Amino acid sequence: MGVKRLALLLVLVFCTWVLHERSSHRRHGPRGIVIHHTASPGKLHGELVSASMIDEWHTRRGFHKEYNGKVYHIGYHYVIRIDGVIERGRPEGCRGAHATKGNDCLGICLVGNFTRRARGLTFPSRPTPQQMAALHHLLEVLVDRYRFRSAQIHTHREVDGDTACPGDRFPIAQVRKWVKDLDGNRRLASIFGRSSRH
Numbered sequence: 001m002g003v004k005r006l007a008l009l010l011v012l013v014f015c016t017w018v019l020h021e022r023s024s025h026r027r028h029g030p031r032g033i034v035i036h037h038t039a040s041p042g043k044l045h046g047e048l049v050s051a052s053m054i055d056e057w058h059t060r061r062g063f064h065k066e067y068n069g070k071v072y073h074i075g076y077h078y079v080i081r082i083d084g085v086i087e088r089g090r091p092e093g094c095r096g097a098h099a100t101k102g103n104d105c106l107g108i109c110l111v112g113n114f115t116r117r118a119r120g121l122t123f124p125s126r127p128t129p130q131q132m133a134a135l136h137h138l139l140e141v142l143v144d145r146y147r148f149r150s151a152q153i154h155t156h157r158e159v160d161g162d163t164a165c166p167g168d169r170f171p172i173a174q175v176r177k178w179v180k181d182l183d184g185n186r187r188l189a190s191i192f193g194r195s196s197r198h
């Protein structure tokens with residue numbers, strides 16, 4: 001075999017390997033994101049509803065999962081408190097326990113009850129501005145990490161059907177628009193990044 005043919009073959013092998021790695025990253029990552037609300041007030045007994053409180057609730061519901069030698073009860077991967085603080089639930093690599101047909105997705109739960117008929121009974125009845133800002137930031141990180149498209153962002157109701165979660169006041173259209181813009185910006189940045197190196 002000539003040197004040129006060998007070089008061509010090596011380039012082909014390398015390209016195949018790169019393509020395989022990229023597609024396997026997508027295959028093995030989460031299928032998307034499922035958004036929830038806690039259907040609870042923002043505070044209980046004067047305390048902010050938090051990931052550790054939800055961990056206790058889910059302990060009673062038997063959602064535990066062992067991952068890398070540690071047991072997690074909380075079914076969500078992230079919780080966003082009413083003050084906009086993002087708390088970790090179970091690790092991203094650990095299968096979720098938050099939606100019967102969506103546990104292969106990351107679960108993000110915003111504290112509150114965003115169902116119209118619950119208005120006045122609980123607080124907040126819409127996500128707080130701090131929660132929305134935090135969600136935007138979290139999506140920025142996750143879209144960059146997993147290359148999610150807007151069609152991969154679901155509400156719990158969309159995947160399971162038999163729930164109102166995260167309520168009819170949750171602005172899913174706005175969130176999908178964010179993801180569409182984030183994905184577009186990421187693509188532009190990658191093109192710009194490539195051309196600027198030449």
Ligand SMILES: [Zn+2]
Pocket residue numbers: 035036037098156163165166
């Ligand atoms: Zn839910």
